[in-house]
Structures are given as C-alpha cells and as structure tokens.
Amino acid sequence: MDKKFQTALIHAPRKAGQYIETIQPPLFRASTIIFRNTDALFNRHWTDDYDYSYGTHGTPTTFTLGDNIAQIEGGKYHLLTPSGLSAINLVNSCFLYQGDEVWVPDNIYGPNMEHLNYLESHYGIQVRVYNPIDVATFQPTEKAKLLWLEAAGSITLEFPDLIGLVKKARAHNILTALDNTWGAGLAFNAFDFSNEHLSVDITVHALTKYPSGGGDILMGSVITQDKALHHKLFRTHAVQGIAISGDDAALVQRSLASMQIRYQHQSNSALQLLTWLKTQEAFAQVLHSADPENISHSYWKETCQTEQSAGLVSVIFKAEYDMNAIRKFCDALKLFKLGFSWGGPVSLVMLYNLADMRHLEHSHLQQGILVRFCIGLEDADDLVADIQQALKAL
Incomplete structure (x- = not known):
C-alpha cells in the first residue's frame, strides 16, 4: 500500500527490530498501547500479571522496576505511584471507611498524619496515636482496621517493637502497613523479620530516597505478598488514575545496582x-x-x-x-x-x-x-x- 508523505511520517515503511539485549532494560513511553488484534483486546483482564492495555496500568519499563522493588523488599505484588506520599494515601484511601479506626505511631511521617487528619474531618475515620516502643499504648477497639508502622520513626528515629505490634494487630485482625523507606528492604525483610517469620501485610516505600539515589526523582511503591490485598489496592490505584513516567522508572531502575x-x-x-x-x-x-x-x-x-x-x-x-x-x-x-x-x-x-x-x-x-x-x-x-x-x- 502506497502512502502519502504525511502518512509515511507516522507509519514508516521499515521498522527496526524492537528488542536487543542491553545492560539497562528498554525504555517504553506510552499512554496508548496497540493491541495486536481483537482477541488480545477482549481476552485480557486487569488482574493479569502484566496487563498491557493502557499506560496507566503499566509498561515493561514500569513492571520491571516494580518487580525489582518487590524482590528487594521480600514481597511479590507491586504498585508504583508518583511519590512516597501518594503510596501512603493509596493505602489509606483503599482500606479506611467512615467510622473505621486507624492507629499511628507518635513519630509518624508528618504528611501521613496530615492526610489522615483530612480523612478524619471529611469522612469520619478515627485517628488514634500510640507509642511505638510501648505496645501497651496500642489499644485497638473493634473498629480498628489499619495499623501504621514506621521503622525507624520519622525525625526521632525510634525503632518500634515491630514484633509485639504485629502480633497484637494479628490477634485483633487488623491490617498492618509499614513505611519501609528507612529500611529500604535492605536493613530487614518486612515480610519475614523474626524467628517466627512474622510479616507485615503491606509496605510503602518512597523510592525517591535510596532506590533513586539522585535527589531528582519522585516515586513511591506499595508492596504485598497477598494477591487479594494487591487486587484491592490495584482497583483503587486504577480508579484514581495513578500512574508514573516511564522515564522516571528507567532512572530509578538504573540506580538500583x-x-x-x-x-x-x-x-x-x-x-x-x-x-x-x-x-x-x-x-x-x-x-x-x-x-x-x-x-x-x-x-x-x-x-x-x-x-x-x-x-x-x-x-x-x-x-x-x-x-x-x-x-x-x-x-x-x-x-x-x-x-x-x-x-x-x-x-x-x-x-x-x-x-x-x-x-x-x-x-x-x-x-x-x-x-x-x-x-x-x-x-x-x-x-x-x-x-x-x-x-x-x-
């Protein structure tokens, strides 16, 4: 099929091979992703491990980075967000409903507390504060749904009684979310951190910090080992239109080594x-x-x-x-x-x-x-x- 000049600019007559092996994985920039045929369009599902349907769901570039962050932290399922705070907000938005109780350490990351205070005043959740080095101050009621952990805590850097807090949360069937930015998946494995193989349910991580390493990229992650939790987070991630830049993902990937x-x-x-x-x-x-x-x-x-x-x-x-x-x-x-x-x-x-x-x-x-x-x-x-x-x- 002969093409006029303007069309040929968009649909080139020759196309170079799309993959070679390189030190760094290829960079994909995409909003629209082209389906091979209608079978590929209609036989996909958003729960697929690699759902290549639109740029917000992910590309090989973002999935590669997510897989690597999950491996570093000891998890299995990943979501990437535009900042560490957006990763925190994703967890809060996904699991907290009107009347629910959320417990936070007194040395909590300040912007997380600001977001929770906003949810409290606008949507009726209840924010409770505990001393991270005194498990006895964590006194959940039947309304408690989420326990935030920081290891170590912001500013004053106390390391919490992680074992005691997670055990108590499990006994009350409360979801545990750890801000893992300080440990970065290197200081300890949040999904297997004791002789009893205790695990938190979710980690959030400001990839802005150690994974990026350059002081020039904003990004966050949410990691789990549980598929049902991941799917719930993924739905919230999708309906909120959360997405990251392929260029930013490639830069963080480059720094992981x-x-x-x-x-x-x-x-x-x-x-x-x-x-x-x-x-x-x-x-x-x-x-x-x-x-x-x-x-x-x-x-x-x-x-x-x-x-x-x-x-x-x-x-x-x-x-x-x-x-x-x-x-x-x-x-x-x-x-x-x-x-x-x-x-x-x-x-x-x-x-x-x-x-x-x-x-x-x-x-x-x-x-x-x-x-x-x-x-x-x-x-x-x-x-x-x-x-x-x-x-x-x-």
Missing part, C-alpha cells in the same frame, strides 16, 4: 558521625537506633540482624539554645544543605520543634530543638568538620 553500596556507605558514615556527635557539649541527646544507649536499640538489634541502619542521625540541642541559635547553626553549615528528603549524594539538614509535633509524653526525649542530619556520599571526616565549624555560630 548501586543501591546497597550507597546504603551501606551512608549507614557507616552515620555511625561514624554518631560517635563524634555524642562527644559534643552542645547536644542534650543524640538519636540513632544502633546506639546501644538508645531506648529502642534492642528492637533494632532483634529486627535488623544485618546491623544496617540507614544514613540518618538526629540531635537535640540543649535547652539553652533557642530556635534563633539553631537557625544560625544550620545556616553556617557548608556541606550539609538545608532541605527535606534523604538518600541522595548530598548531605541534608533539617530542624524541628518537637513540642509542635508530638501528641504523647515521651520521657526518653530531652527538651530542646531537634536537628536531623541526612548523610550523603561525602567523606564522613569532612561532614564532622562541617558540623564542628558550624557549632561556632551558636
């Missing part, structure tokens, strides 16, 4: 920083789960048997230093940049007023302004020197 090496380096640097920070008189407390003096150290040790602990360490300044003084300290840092997130090549710092963030009393925390250091790929000695010179600004 170095993920464990980067994680271990940042973990080691954080431990080196921890040792030095504990010698500094300006700090009332240094917070890190791997510190034997930390109140949650035993929970970290029984779960993270690889003894990996991510690249985060927080300090609480002595009460004599007010917010203005701490701001001067942060502004004086040279290598640490002021910004949210972690897991990238550049070290980051952020300051928090804990009094504005906690709902419960925590006797294990000192009073004062908290600063969180997120370790990048710089030499740890240089990071110590940077903090040392910035302390003079106090």
Whole structure:
C-alpha cells in the first residue's frame, strides 16, 4: 500500500527490530498501547500479571522496576505511584471507611498524619496515636482496621517493637502497613523479620530516597505478598488514575545496582558521625537506633540482624539554645544543605520543634530543638568538620 508523505511520517515503511539485549532494560513511553488484534483486546483482564492495555496500568519499563522493588523488599505484588506520599494515601484511601479506626505511631511521617487528619474531618475515620516502643499504648477497639508502622520513626528515629505490634494487630485482625523507606528492604525483610517469620501485610516505600539515589526523582511503591490485598489496592490505584513516567522508572531502575553500596556507605558514615556527635557539649541527646544507649536499640538489634541502619542521625540541642541559635547553626553549615528528603549524594539538614509535633509524653526525649542530619556520599571526616565549624555560630 502506497502512502502519502504525511502518512509515511507516522507509519514508516521499515521498522527496526524492537528488542536487543542491553545492560539497562528498554525504555517504553506510552499512554496508548496497540493491541495486536481483537482477541488480545477482549481476552485480557486487569488482574493479569502484566496487563498491557493502557499506560496507566503499566509498561515493561514500569513492571520491571516494580518487580525489582518487590524482590528487594521480600514481597511479590507491586504498585508504583508518583511519590512516597501518594503510596501512603493509596493505602489509606483503599482500606479506611467512615467510622473505621486507624492507629499511628507518635513519630509518624508528618504528611501521613496530615492526610489522615483530612480523612478524619471529611469522612469520619478515627485517628488514634500510640507509642511505638510501648505496645501497651496500642489499644485497638473493634473498629480498628489499619495499623501504621514506621521503622525507624520519622525525625526521632525510634525503632518500634515491630514484633509485639504485629502480633497484637494479628490477634485483633487488623491490617498492618509499614513505611519501609528507612529500611529500604535492605536493613530487614518486612515480610519475614523474626524467628517466627512474622510479616507485615503491606509496605510503602518512597523510592525517591535510596532506590533513586539522585535527589531528582519522585516515586513511591506499595508492596504485598497477598494477591487479594494487591487486587484491592490495584482497583483503587486504577480508579484514581495513578500512574508514573516511564522515564522516571528507567532512572530509578538504573540506580538500583548501586543501591546497597550507597546504603551501606551512608549507614557507616552515620555511625561514624554518631560517635563524634555524642562527644559534643552542645547536644542534650543524640538519636540513632544502633546506639546501644538508645531506648529502642534492642528492637533494632532483634529486627535488623544485618546491623544496617540507614544514613540518618538526629540531635537535640540543649535547652539553652533557642530556635534563633539553631537557625544560625544550620545556616553556617557548608556541606550539609538545608532541605527535606534523604538518600541522595548530598548531605541534608533539617530542624524541628518537637513540642509542635508530638501528641504523647515521651520521657526518653530531652527538651530542646531537634536537628536531623541526612548523610550523603561525602567523606564522613569532612561532614564532622562541617558540623564542628558550624557549632561556632551558636
């Protein structure tokens, strides 16, 4: 069939072979996906492992990344979302209905709490707060449907009594969802984390952090081992039109090969920083789960048997230093940049007023302004020197 010039621009007379073996898998960019014939159109089903029907359902690029993230975390079924927060919101939206009770740790990731507060005020769910290192404070009623876990928790980095909390949730038939961004599937296996082979039901993971590693991609994942849970999440994922860019997926996929090496380096640097920070008189407390003096150290040790602990360490300044003084300290840092997130090549710092963030009393925390250091790929000695010179600004 002869084609006019404009048609030939779209339907080329020759087509190169569509697959060769390369180090990185091919990148597919697609909204429309072409069906081979009507049989392929009508014989597909959205529950197929690889449903190539429209770009929002996935392409070989996004499915390859999802499969790899699921393998890293010890799960089986995966969904990818545009950010870590969107992954959290997907779980909340899927499983919480009017009148349901959701339990969250007092050190919960702030935007998750904001989303749950929104659902509480608009749709009538009930948000309850527990102390992650005290199982007795988790007191679910018959209305409880979802337990959020963080290991370690945001900002203050307590490692929860994961074994005790999951056992209690199972006894009450409550779904467990773990924000696994800190552990990244490397510090421990959330789907088999004890001698009794305990498992959470769902993990969410901000792939923005360690899997991406570049500080330039936003993405999240939701991983399960249970097909029925996955299908329920998948339906919510589909009706909400959640989708990611093939280009972004390819960039995260490219970074996975170095993920464990980067994680271990940042973990080691954080431990080196921890040792030095504990010698500094300006700090009332240094917070890190791997510190034997930390109140949650035993929970970290029984779960993270690889003894990996991510690249985060927080300090609480002595009460004599007010917010203005701490701001001067942060502004004086040279290598640490002021910004949210972690897991990238550049070290980051952020300051928090804990009094504005906690709902419960925590006797294990000192009073004062908290600063969180997120370790990048710089030499740890240089990071110590940077903090040392910035302390003079106090």
